[in-house]
Amino acid sequence: MSVKAVRVMESVAAIRRLTSFRPRIGLILGSGLGELADRIDSSVTIPFREIPYFAVSTVPGHKGELVIGQLEGQTVAAMRGRVHYYEGWPMDKVTFPVYVMRELGVEQLILTNAAGGLNPAFSPGDLMLIADHLNLTGDHPLIGANDEPLGPRFPDLSSAYDKQLGLRLKEAAKQLAISLQEGVYAGISGPNYLSKAELRALLRLGADALGMSTVPEAIAANHCGMKVLGLSCITDMANPDLLEPPTHEQVLRVAEAAKPAFLSLLCRYIRSCGED
Amino acid sequence: MMDATETYRKQVQETAHVLQRRLGGFKPQVALILGSGLGAFAEEIEQPIEIPYEALPHFPISTVPGHAGKWVAGTVEGCPVLCMQGRFHYYEGYSMAQVTFPIRVMHELDIGTLIITNASGGIRPTFQPGDLMLIEDHINWMFANPLRGPNVDEWGPRFPDMSQAYDRELLSLAEQVAARCGLSVQRGVYLAVTGPSYETPAEIRAFRKLGADAVGMSTVPEVIVARHQGMRVLGISCIANLASGILDQPLSHEEVVHTSNQAKDRLTALIKGILKELKR
Numbered sequence A: 001m002s003v004k005a006v007r008v009m010e011s012v013a014a015i016r017r018l019t020s021f022r023p024r025i026g027l028i029l030g031s032g033l034g035e036l037a038d039r040i041d042s043s044v045t046i047p048f049r050e051i052p053y054f055a056v057s058t059v060p061g062h063k064g065e066l067v068i069g070q071l072e073g074q075t076v077a078a079m080r081g082r083v084h085y086y087e088g089w090p091m092d093k094v095t096f097p098v099y100v101m102r103e104l105g106v107e108q109l110i111l112t113n114a115a116g117g118l119n120p121a122f123s124p125g126d127l128m129l130i131a132d133h134l135n136l137t138g139d140h141p142l143i144g145a146n147d148e149p150l151g152p153r154f155p156d157l158s159s160a161y162d163k164q165l166g167l168r169l170k171e172a173a174k175q176l177a178i179s180l181q182e183g184v185y186a187g188i189s190g191p192n193y194l195s196k197a198e199l200r201a202l203l204r205l206g207a208d209a210l211g212m213s214t215v216p217e218a219i220a221a222n223h224c225g226m227k228v229l230g231l232s233c234i235t236d237m238a239n240p241d242l243l244e245p246p247t248h249e250q251v252l253r254v255a256e257a258a259k260p261a262f263l264s265l266l267c268r269y270i271r272s273c274g275e276d
Numbered sequence B: 001m002m003d004a005t006e007t008y009r010k011q012v013q014e015t016a017h018v019l020q021r022r023l024g025g026f027k028p029q030v031a032l033i034l035g036s037g038l039g040a041f042a043e044e045i046e047q048p049i050e051i052p053y054e055a056l057p058h059f060p061i062s063t064v065p066g067h068a069g070k071w072v073a074g075t076v077e078g079c080p081v082l083c084m085q086g087r088f089h090y091y092e093g094y095s096m097a098q099v100t101f102p103i104r105v106m107h108e109l110d111i112g113t114l115i116i117t118n119a120s121g122g123i124r125p126t127f128q129p130g131d132l133m134l135i136e137d138h139i140n141w142m143f144a145n146p147l148r149g150p151n152v153d154e155w156g157p158r159f160p161d162m163s164q165a166y167d168r169e170l171l172s173l174a175e176q177v178a179a180r181c182g183l184s185v186q187r188g189v190y191l192a193v194t195g196p197s198y199e200t201p202a203e204i205r206a207f208r209k210l211g212a213d214a215v216g217m218s219t220v221p222e223v224i225v226a227r228h229q230g231m232r233v234l235g236i237s238c239i240a241n242l243a244s245g246i247l248d249q250p251l252s253h254e255e256v257v258h259t260s261n262q263a264k265d266r267l268t269a270l271i272k273g274i275l276k277e278l279k280r
Helices: A003-016 A034-039 A091-104 A163-176 A196-205 A215-223 A248-272 B002-023 B039-044 B101-108 B168-180 B201-210 B220-228 B253-278
Strands: A025-029 A041-047 A065-071 A074-080 A108-117 A127-136 A180-188 A209-211 A227-237 B030-034 B046-052 B070-076 B079-085 B113-122 B132-140 B185-192 B214-216 B232-242
Touching (some): A003 A091, A034 A041, A034 A065, A034 A074, A034 A248, A074 A091, A074 A248, A091 A215, A108 A127, A108 A215, A127 A163, A163 A180, A163 A248, A180 A215, A209 A227, A215 A227, A227 A248, B002 B101, B030 B039, B030 B253, B039 B079, B039 B253, B070 B253, B101 B220, B113 B220, B113 B253, B132 B168, B132 B220, B132 B253, B168 B185, B168 B253, B185 B220, B185 B232, B214 B232, B220 B232
Parallel strands (some): A108 A227, A127 A180, A180 A209, B030 B113, B113 B232, B132 B185, B185 B214
Antiparallel strands (some): A041 A065, A065 A074, A108 A209, B046 B070, B113 B214, B132 B232
């Protein structure tokens, strides 16, 4: 077994000592979106620092804990906070929790984030189903020897974001009369916000939104055979022609205002996962 | 990671301390970085104090022909400047932290303005070798970021804004000075690649679609760090050649240095005019 696979097993063992729940759905909750974890019933909360090999985030708005329990009739494992590549962690550390989720028994991973909107039809506060991504981080979580027990050398990303799960989310949005955008998420390294010339370049490449997370995790989740649902909260418009520089506080504020729709949409979605 | 950041910070302070001691009571107001073939500007400096990079602790040493590798301090048109003759390129194998180390040192010396120059390949079809392009904006196509890692809050914010990385007032000032001196300058977008290979014609076509006017292997990391610390930046690119595929001939470093040499009188006149306006 590879070193990484052994480490994953150790993390899983540490988590299983604390809970007998067998989560089927995993969630990674981005900037300002962690509140969903409060709705998880009979939950066990494990700080990242207590899980072997987990990196601990340093960004405001990111708590850094794994919450496992029942949500809308489903057993879920939710990461409240994540670590980011721009913090200096290698891709390996950024994506490690994804493999732990998989080993815990998670079959579908819900990735959420706060993103800047590029598509002119978007507005701050919109929710966007991620249809596909562009990896513009300049790095890749699978560079290096492949961990065969975890996944294949050359994983397919032709439908990295599962179409059926996407349809289910759209159905949930329809039921709740929540408007849901759909688009391509460009993952950049950060940490600086982009220049106007860079935003124009991303538009020309076909990006609808951009952010500093999600893409590495989506690649890792596909590598280890999980289905992925991606949901972005558009917290500011990265319009190169009328750009007001956003602050991290503003991003958190819009995420706050969009939170009710975000929470009810995901709750309805998760409930519908048990209705097959 | 925090330990490495703290070490880096201490190194910046130590280097700045030694550099300031070598400068004596001299307080530079503007820093300049002289790119490939553009080092001759340092000859304009009156009563120059020269400090080779190897005389400073923690300082990397340049390995490229055309880059001498020393600081030159003194006054130009009455403006106290600190010039870097030779810079560090990512393609040489330096880390982004090393490439941008001098900018941290400049900030430590309380220098508020950076004039950064480079030689680039022209993408915009109307550019001619020897043209001077004022950098209006950049595209970081190096896929590495000097700010990755723990943030030093005393230096700048975690998520710095780049919506106006190149100072508007300095851009207008440069245009006014150029007009007064009868020099033609054009604004454009500089796209940075890692190098060291020159781009393929297909890459240049792609960059053109992305909105780039010129392409080069420097400047962007330094500007990101300068902006992180709130320095005002003016970028001037000397179009040394037309980028790959625009003319049907191969590119060479000798050509870059040759054309830059030809443009150096105009670049010198432009920078001198700007410094005259900037002096307090």
